[in-house]
Amino acid sequence: MPRRPSTARKPAGRYHHGELRHALLDAAAAVVEREGIGALSLRELARRLGVSHAAPAHHFADRTALLAALAADGYARFGAALADAARRERDPFERLFAVGRAYVQFALDHPGRFRVMFGRELSELDPPPCPPEPEGGAAWQVLLDTVRGVLEVTAPERRADAEGVAFACWATVHGAAMLWLDGPLRAALPPAEARARFEAGLEASLAMIGAALRAPGRPPPRRR
Amino acid sequence: MPRRPSTARKPAGRYHHGELRHALLDAAAAVVEREGIGALSLRELARRLGVSHAAPAHHFADRTALLAALAADGYARFGAALADAARRERDPFERLFAVGRAYVQFALDHPGRFRVMFGRELSELDPPPCPPEPEGGAAWQVLLDTVRGVLEVTAPERRADAEGVAFACWATVHGAAMLWLDGPLRAALPPAEARARFEAGLEASLAMIGAALRAPGRPPPRRR
């Protein structure tokens, strides 16, 4: 079969597209990045690829299944991006900051994919299709290892806290990313100023993480 | 006009509902909390309230306008909840922790509303309808004041950092909330264990914030 770019339309004369699954994923990713999840429609994709409106159903049971596949692909790229960032830095602290920055950068570079991965579409379902990034996923593993590396040099006695600390770091960078993508920050301010504030806030967040990790162990806050 | 509970159906004999706007908002909030944003349909609401399918259009230009109104209402309750939590605690640190817990608690108690407030529906639009919670909103103000209170007793010389620190705290609790609502945490683990891990992670996050605020000023991470 002649290998065409997977996003290509089906030639008019042909009956089978041949790479429809890949083509759908690519086109869906493009739409999601450019126009958002809300604008994604199976029929629209089918039209775009020169294929009948029911063709996608043979590759993805429904719209949700397509989004889940997109999320899975996103998780793979995401984990790779974080691992890459970690590999580039040798100093444990700088490594942690690099991972944090990579986390946010991924969200900024691929807002659509990021929203698919962490958005409500896949989690508001009953039952949720459980995207393949549980706590044992690649991204989490990178973060956890990086935090362990930092604790090893600053507070080996807090080794056992690694999971909690990693969660806190995850929450911080995730929150920063979400606030930028969907939060009120961007809507309220002119773009340039919003961006500047966000950058400053992100640096402050990383600084907070650094300060907490450098600080000696402290009694946790009183539980409510 | 006889004052009925605003969620009531229109009596069969009457032509005008009379409280349709409030009824729509209440019913929409209920649906969103119970079945998620995706399940919200203007026609369904109209049926539920015993009103024609086009009636809602006279009160909300479109589905988005209804969501925006819901978000506005949510922001008001949210700001009040945070202010309440802040008022209850006198010690600056405990106050900050209380505000953080209140933030997450609101998300846990009203996941639907929280998703409407901070979700993509209203931000993926072009142009975004800009929910009325810019950086100057009530919730942000409570958080900022609380952080200022902490800095005042721990590091008055870092007064100027208050905005950055507040952003970091905001990001952390927001991220924790989002990870619980839509993240992989819940889907991957059995409910009880997921909840336990989340609680532990939240406490670790608050501890991280506390440690960072107690620590003396540190050089920020190297900017990339």
Place this chain on the structure above:
DNA sequence: CCCGCATCTTGCCGCCGACAAGATAGGGGC
């Protein structure tokens, strides 16, 4: 060579959001 099955087709259904034009009623102005 031919048959099986994956792939893709046409056709249909109900639901949705949006728009247009008409019915109803409640209340202010006279």
Place this chain on the structure above:
DNA sequence: GCCCCTATCTTGTCGGCGGCAAGATGCGGG
């Protein structure tokens, strides 16, 4: 007391969507 004005709600319609069913096509293994 009456009448009109306008907010409110109605019916009717349109196109688009997701999903299902049944039929057409053609690739590749036996």
